[in-house]
Amino acid sequence: MTYLSEGSDWNFELLADYDKAIADIAHNKYGLDTYPNQIEVISSEQMMDAYSSVGMPVGYNHWSYGKQFVEVEGRYRRGQMGLAYEIVINSDPCIAYLMEENSITMQALVIAHACYGHNSFFKGNYLFKTWTDASSIIDYLVFARNYIADCEQRHGVTAVEETLDSCHALMNYGVDRYKRPSPISAVEERKRQREREDILQKQVSELWRTFPQLQPAARTREAAAQFPAEPQENLLYFLEKNAPLLQPWQREIIRIVRKMAQYFYPQRQTKVMNEGWACLWHYTLLNDLYDAGRVTDGFMLEFLQNHSQVVYQPPFFAPFYSGMNPYALGFNMFQDIRRICENPDDEDREWFPEMAGSDWLQTVKFAMESFKDESFIQQFLSPRLIRHFKFFQIMDDDRNDYVEVSAIHNETGYKKVRDALAEQYNLSIQEPNIQIVSANLHGDRALTLRHQRSDGRPLDEHSATEVLRHLHRLWKFDVHLESVENGTVMESYSMPPVTKPITVM
Amino acid sequence: MSYIIDRRLNDKRKSTVNRQRFLRRYRSHIREAVNDAVNRRSIQDMEQGERISIPQKDLSEPIFHHGPGGQRSIVHPGNKEFNQGDRFKRPEGGGGQGSGEGDASDQGEGQDEFAFEIDKQEFLNFLFEDLELPNLVKRHLEGAQVFKTRHGGIVSQGMPAKINIVRSMRQASMRRRALTAATRRRIRDMKEEREALLQQDQSPQRQARLQELDELIARLERRVERIPYLDTVDLRFNHHIKEPVPVSRAVMFCIMDVSGSMNQDMKDLAKRFFLLLYLFLERNYDQIEVVFIRHHTSAKEVTEEEFFYSRETGGTIVSSALKLTRDIINERYPVDQWNIYAAQASDGDNWNDDSPACAKMIEEELLPKMQYFSYVEVMPRAHQALWDHYETIMARHPGAFSIAQIDEPGEIYPVFRQLFKKRMEEA
Numbered sequence: 001m002t003y004l005s006e007g008s009d010w011n012f013e014l015l016a017d018y019d020k021a022i023a024d025i026a027h028n029k030y031g032l033d034t035y036p037n038q039i040e041v042i043s044s045e046q047m048m049d050a051y052s053s054v055g056m057p058v059g060y061n062h063w064s065y066g067k068q069f070v071e072v073e074g075r076y077r078r079g080q081m082g083l084a085y086e087i088v089i090n091s092d093p094c095i096a097y098l099m100e101e102n103s104i105t106m107q108a109l110v111i112a113h114a115c116y117g118h119n120s121f122f123k124g125n126y127l128f129k130t131w132t133d134a135s136s137i138i139d140y141l142v143f144a145r146n147y148i149a150d151c152e153q154r155h156g157v158t159a160v161e162e163t164l165d166s167c168h169a170l171m172n173y174g175v176d177r178y179k180r181p182s183p184i185s186a187v188e189e190r191k192r193q194r195e196r197e198d199i200l201q202k203q204v205s206e207l208w209r210t211f212p213q214l215q216p217a218a219r220t221r222e223a224a225a226q227f228p229a230e231p232q233e234n235l236l237y238f239l240e241k242n243a244p245l246l247q248p249w250q251r252e253i254i255r256i257v258r259k260m261a262q263y264f265y266p267q268r269q270t271k272v273m274n275e276g277w278a279c280l281w282h283y284t285l286l287n288d289l290y291d292a293g294r295v296t297d298g299f300m301l302e303f304l305q306n307h308s309q310v311v312y313q314p315p316f317f318a319p320f321y322s323g324m325n326p327y328a329l330g331f332n333m334f335q336d337i338r339r340i341c342e343n344p345d346d347e348d349r350e351w352f353p354e355m356a357g358s359d360w361l362q363t364v365k366f367a368m369e370s371f372k373d374e375s376f377i378q379q380f381l382s383p384r385l386i387r388h389f390k391f392f393q394i395m396d397d398d399r400n401d402y403v404e405v406s407a408i409h410n411e412t413g414y415k416k417v418r419d420a421l422a423e424q425y426n427l428s429i430q431e432p433n434i435q436i437v438s439a440n441l442h443g444d445r446a447l448t449l450r451h452q453r454s455d456g457r458p459l460d461e462h463s464a465t466e467v468l469r470h471l472h473r474l475w476k477f478d479v480h481l482e483s484v485e486n487g488t489v490m491e492s493y494s495m496p497p498v499t500k501p502i503t504v505m
Numbered sequence: 506m507s508y509i510i511d512r513r514l515n516d517k518r519k520s521t522v523n524r525q526r527f528l529r530r531y532r533s534h535i536r537e538a539v540n541d542a543v544n545r546r547s548i549q550d551m552e553q554g555e556r557i558s559i560p561q562k563d564l565s566e567p568i569f570h571h572g573p574g575g576q577r578s579i580v581h582p583g584n585k586e587f588n589q590g591d592r593f594k595r596p597e598g599g600g601g602q603g604s605g606e607g608d609a610s611d612q613g614e615g616q617d618e619f620a621f622e623i624d625k626q627e628f629l630n631f632l633f634e635d636l637e638l639p640n641l642v643k644r645h646l647e648g649a650q651v652f653k654t655r656h657g658g659i660v661s662q663g664m665p666a667k668i669n670i671v672r673s674m675r676q677a678s679m680r681r682r683a684l685t686a687a688t689r690r691r692i693r694d695m696k697e698e699r700e701a702l703l704q705q706d707q708s709p710q711r712q713a714r715l716q717e718l719d720e721l722i723a724r725l726e727r728r729v730e731r732i733p734y735l736d737t738v739d740l741r742f743n744h745h746i747k748e749p750v751p752v753s754r755a756v757m758f759c760i761m762d763v764s765g766s767m768n769q770d771m772k773d774l775a776k777r778f779f780l781l782l783y784l785f786l787e788r789n790y791d792q793i794e795v796v797f798i799r800h801h802t803s804a805k806e807v808t809e810e811e812f813f814y815s816r817e818t819g820g821t822i823v824s825s826a827l828k829l830t831r832d833i834i835n836e837r838y839p840v841d842q843w844n845i846y847a848a849q850a851s852d853g854d855n856w857n858d859d860s861p862a863c864a865k866m867i868e869e870e871l872l873p874k875m876q877y878f879s880y881v882e883v884m885p886r887a888h889q890a891l892w893d894h895y896e897t898i899m900a901r902h903p904g905a906f907s908i909a910q911i912d913e914p915g916e917i918y919p920v921f922r923q924l925f926k927k928r929m930e931e932a
Contacts, residue, residue: 040509
């Protein structure tokens with residue numbers, strides 16, 4: 001076998017050669033299932049553009065993206081930050097951006113990482129399969145962009161911006177966590193949107209407003225005991241369907257933001273796995289290329305240097321420590337699974353009796369397909385890795401004036417550390433649990449939300465007030481938020497603020 | 506299967522709209538920064554970008570998140586010495602938002618300022634926006650007439666020094682050819698006939714004809730020769746025309762009263778006015794010089810720094826500054842080479858006896874040399890003698906002299922426009 005290239009320059013033929021060589025190993029040797037790849041070479045300016053539009057190739061206009069752009073641009077210009085090597089989009093075909101400044105080694109790394117690692121993750125992981133439509137996302141983005149541009153024309157930039165601001169504040173609460181409607185195409189989406197708008201338009205009748213008792217719906221409506229019948233976790237969905245005074249276009253904008261939130265929800269839940277999987281494959285694929293004599297020693301050295309930077313986990317006392325590095329944790333876990341399968345020791349046989357000695361490829365694929373970060377760590381974090389990372393758990397209880405090391409990497413601590421780390425990636429615990437419990441449609445139309453406290457953790461008061469302001473802008477009537485622990489209201493916020501004594505038990 | 510696409514030639518400025526939106530949203534913050542910059546910078550240094558800082562808290566996009574408190578467990582990597590059950594004091598400032606944040610960093614976390622740069626164009630936009638300067642303020646001021654000679658083609662009359670030899674010779678050659686064409690054709694014909702005759706047997710008639718031909722040819726050749734080689738009508742001269750060109754240089758006199766009654770606020774107001782005038786002139790002239798003259802009872806030419814920021818006390822004699830202005834003009838700025846503008850700012854105080862002298866000086870000695878003289882009073886109170894005298898000048902020279910009163914920054918632009926409106930309409 002001859003080298004694919006020597007030296008560090010790349011050209012389009014070389015990219016194609018490397019892609020072909022990598023694809024050959026990925027598909028034929030390891031049986032990775034991927035979408036077709038669309039590899040786009042872009043300049044650093046374009047990379048900054050891509051950065052600041054959450055990586056999407058088309059997006060609607062909003063100041064917050066401008067802010068991000070200004071920030072990225074400034075930091076890049078001042079040399080405080082390098083740009084990511086790649087951005088990859090969960091779409092079909094899977095779009096990956098390569099930066100023109102990179103050397104051929106980096107381009108090959110990115111191709112292996114993004115076009116075969118992330119790509120197969122997007123296609124295989126159950127969350128992505130259930131919640132996103134790779135084939136229609138680009139169409140939907142185009143639809144959203146045009147729709148919002150259209151709204152700006154009709155209703156003014158400021159009005160649209162305010163609505164978007166409010167929606168963005170609630171974006172994390174715009175996802176369905178447990179059920180998902182069947183996917184529809186972009187064409188269908190446009191058609192439905194027009195229908196929705198037409199129907200709403202028809203319903204506008206001044207006469208009905210004058211004689212509310214004649215309104216058929218109003219007459220037959222029973223005084224519902226409780227509305228909504230069950231607490232609603234998807235705040236944006238509830239607002240879209242039930243906010244009394246929103247214009248049709250505002251409902252549509254809520255819908256767009258909601259769809260975006262839903263699209264990104266799987267990514268937020270699989271950071272460790274997704275990156276770990278991609279790192280596993282760039283590492284494996286490029287090493288195979290090297291073993292087959294297709295790449296030079298120089299290539300390999302450059303690759304390994306970059307690779308080890310990416311998967312480095314600084315310890316907690318390092319000045320630049322900022323929490324767990326998902327690349328490091330994910331990569332090491334997948335590598336560890338492979339090790340357990342191929343070279344199990346007694347400890348592994350005790351902890352992972354079914355995995356030890358099984359086919360590693362089958363096992364890592366099973367792990368990739370069927371888990372999210374939380375359950376992945378819960379299932380697969382081995383004592384050996386806990387020792388490797390020297391994990392320790394800190395318990396910070398505001399009832400004590402000290403913090404306590406509650407578990408370390410020892411026999412009694414493994415399970416505790418593993419549980420705690422898994423919880424750390426559980427979005428439903430990391431995000432305050434807030435649901436809509438009642439909308440008083442027959443009275444003052446006040447909307448009541450409940451924050452269910454876990455572990456006695458309160459809401460951040462300032463941001464909660466700000467978000468309520470946004471919620472109030474959409475609902476347009478009083479909004480109350482109660483923070484509840486064990487059935488007792490610990491704190492309550494209202495918008496507009498009311499001066500009533502805060503109930504404390 | 507993969508497709509590789511080169512997107513490098515696609516539009517790079519995809520984020521421009523979003524950036525504009527961002528600037529629009531934080532207009533008030535940016536304007537504040539621009540205002541600060543205006544006060545801080547030298548007025549000749551206005552046309553560049555600026556670094557803007559916005560407090561991070563004003564920029565936040567709020568979301569629900571946990572506050573400090575409750576029971577939180579965090580897993581960190583890199584244990585060195587801890588054992589299960591170890592207890593220690595809660596680190597100061599620890600427990601940032603969300604449990605993903607480290608609470609062990611001693612470097613202080615995050616930035617509290619969001620800083621970015623705006624470019625020169627954006628800076629000026631904000632500056633003008635603040636001053637409500639419409640885009641209309643552009644071209645064009647009429648400058649004093651200065652002439653420049655330039656090549657103006659070829660003419661048939663002129664002085665010997667400017668003869669264009671090539672064109673003259675070409676002209677002569679054409680004339681000679683044109684005037685001799687018919688004669689030369691006849692000579693050619695006769696020469697052919699003569700040759701033909703010589704070929705035949707000689708006879709008396711033919712001999713006679715030959716002789717006749719010889720004579721004719723000789724006569725015609727003489728005629729050709731008589732055509733002058735170079736005639737006076739052939740002469741061509743280079744021509745130069747004198748064209749008026751607007752002078753693209755201007756000098757701006759900033760005259761300010763620095764007597765004790767002018768406080769820093771008043772000076773800042775005056776500075777804005779000078780600044781606006783400077784930018785305005787800069788758009789119209791290639792080169793601008795600024796002369797700063799400050800005065801109390803006596804006038805002095807100073808640097809910009811001194812001009813705006815040093816304080817003096819004492820009485821006020823305005824004419825001293827005017828005299829100095831006149832002297833500087835005479836000395837350094839010849840009227841035929843410079844467009845001269847002056848802006849005078851004062852709180853209106855003047856030695857009463859001095860005001861008529863000022864009016865006289867402006868009217869007789871300064872205005873004839875100047876494009877424009879404007880006077881602003883930065884004092885909200887009753888006018889004094891100086892104002893009254895200046896008003897009479899304004900009545901007599903409406904296009905070149907104006908006075909106005911400014912009380913607060915917002916008024917500067919309207920006053921400025923009022924002062925310069927006339928000029929703009931003429932243009």
